[in-house]
Structures are given as structure tokens and as C-alpha cells.
Amino acid sequence: MPHILIVEDEAAIADTLIYALQADGHSTEWVTLGSAAVDRQRAQPADLIILDIGLPDITGFDTCRQLRRFTEVPVMFLTARNDEIDRVVGLEIGADDYVVKPFSPREVTARVRAILKRMAPRADSAVEPIKTAPLHLDTLRMQITYHGQPLALTRHEFRLLQCLIEQPQRVFSREQLLDALGVAADVGYERTIDSHIKSLRAKLRQVAGAAEPIQTHRGLGYSYCPEQA
Template structure:
């Protein structure tokens, strides 16, 4: 099955350059000039990954992310300006998998896209099951988490991180191991990314359940076993 990428940007020079590089690598490519057009093409094209500029007319990339928050089988890479830290954080909170800063090397964009597609394919192969740990119940195939019977809203990376830790109780992961497992070897961000996501997970688990993810000082993290 050919891998499909939807490229969304109002700068046609950037769109054409990315599209050329991805087609050369064997991807099926569709393009859109704004967020509204991207959503209109989404259902017919069914991309594996959307490469999405943040600042666009009619509908911004962040608004597109918000509308795609329930589509866990589509990877999203945001294209951001160099200093748009707030947009980067908000995009990740809204479910984007990664971001890349303009100007960028298209080879890096290709590498990050491949990493996301590998993760999506791996998730699709997971058998239907559930994992119970304390008040937590995780349904991997549905990418759903219940805490004391109530659904927890999580970004894709938060889910992947929680699932990895809970499914391997008492195993200590270094920050580098978590970074490579969840974000991929191609990810150029630092291990601080792991710490930030652990903090968010603990916040969502609440004070009574945050203890389930333990810090191993100077090394990394583990989930408590029963």
C-alpha cells in the first residue's frame, strides 16, 4: 500500500518543493492551500500524514488540528515559524505528532514523516486487549484510557508514553530510551520533551494516581507494578 501525504500551506513554492521531494520518494501526494481546503480533501484522499502550516488564511493549522483531534490514525506535522513557541506547544496539546521550524531541510521532514508512519503502522498491528493498573484501564487498539471509569483526554504522544510505561511495570526506562521509542530516532528535540510529557501525564492522572509513574533520579522513569 502506498503511503499518502497531504501537504497544506498557502506558500505555493513551499508546497511544490515538498510535494516534489515526497513524490520522488514514492509517496502519493495531495496538496491544499489552506485549512478549509485540507479538510475538504481529507475524506476522499485519506492521508497517513498531514504536513500542516500553522499560519494560513481561512483556517489556521491549529484549527485543523482541533478538528482532527479524534482521528488517531492520521499523523500531523506542523510547519512553524522560528519563534512561535506558543503555537508549537498548543499544536502538540491539540494532537500534533511533531513540528518542524521554517526554514527546514526537506530530508529532515522526510525522516520525521517516515518515523510517524512507522509508529502508526505498529499501532495498527496491536491486538485488541486492555491493560488494567490500579484505577487505570487502557484499551490500546482504541487508544482510549479510563481512570476510575472516566475517559481521559490525551494527545497521541501522551497516550503512547503512558501505554509504554504501564504495559511494562517496574521496567526502568532512561529518558533517551523513551525519546527514541515514542518520538523516534529521527527526532531532534532533547530529553526535556520526555520530562514535560511525564508532568502532563501526572497532572491528568491527578494527585491520587500520579504516584503510578515514578521518577528514577538521574536515570528516567518507570510505572509501578501491582
């Protein structure tokens, strides 16, 4: 039974989510503060966190940043605002979905199921490691090494680089890469891929400063080029 941590300071909204999620077969826990969510995730990790942005102590964004220091748990943001900048920031710091209030409880439970399904191990994850020198992808261990050095990647960075490595030379659009991250396709902010690519390139350059394995195709997207690695 997936365990969902709800971080919401409005009791009526929390009660609605608890009822809907439990009716859908999930166990739930409710806290009202961002700091409490961080402490709870350290003590008893949830399978997914529903996180309100407007919390009494620290913002949902800051809460997510603190969570990302030690966990890649899926995060769904709740907010009363629908500003583009909010959505972009949320996705850049590692959110998996974004729901604007007022929302349908049925929609939230459907999105939760979709996120958990995307997070489930893939049937083909037991394949042999992929070696496209100098990058080595091991899906069983969720590890990518570059010139023999393990890369410290976030979950989104790992999935993004995995997608590129598995099909060298193929040009992926931002929308296709966003889908590979497991972010809901209807979020529609493909440009957040640029931020993840920038971070990935920085980590690759720490190992091989002159190499450019991730190629930009203006107006199209990105590809992995082994010859440039």
C-alpha cells in the first residue's frame, strides 16, 4: 500500500485529500509544516509527498529543496496560484507534478497513481549495463559512470541522461525528454529541460572539461554524441 505524506495547513483540503487517497487504496499521513515534512521523511519515508506551496513556516519550494538534499521521493505541488514562474521553479527544483487549487480529488488521485506507476521499476530494468564509452549506464544500481567516475545525479538527471545514452545520436525534443523524466506531459514547461541539461553538463565537465557529449540541436532538442565524450 503506497504511503502518501500530505503537507497542507488547511484542514478542509487535507481532509478531502485523505479521504480520496485512502478510498483509492493509499495510506496517508498529514502534517501542516514544511519542517515537519522534512523531519517525517527522514524518519519514515513516504512513497510520494503532496506539498502545498503556501505553508506557515517555510514555502513548499524551500521544503522541496531541503527534501532533495537527501531524497528523490516524488513530489506533487499544490498551489492557489497558476503563475508560469511558479510552475517553472517547481519543476526545476525537482517536482513531479503541479496541481492548482481548486482541484478535483479524483484528478489528484489519478495523478498520484500516474506518478507512482512511472516510478515503478520497469520490466526491462534487469538488462545488462549499457556501455557507450566513456559513459557506463547501470540501471540495476541506478548508477552512471563517466570515464570511470560515478556521477552524483538527481533522479531527474539520471533519467534524462539514461534516455540520451540508450539511443545515441537520436535528437530528443524537450517534450520527449520531459516525458522521460516522468513529469506529467500536460504540465507543458519543456524549457525546464534546459536547466537539467545545464546541470548535467556541469557535472560531466567536472570529470572531462573539454568534452561535450550532450549536443544541442537548435529548435529541435538534445542528443548524446559518444564521439564528443
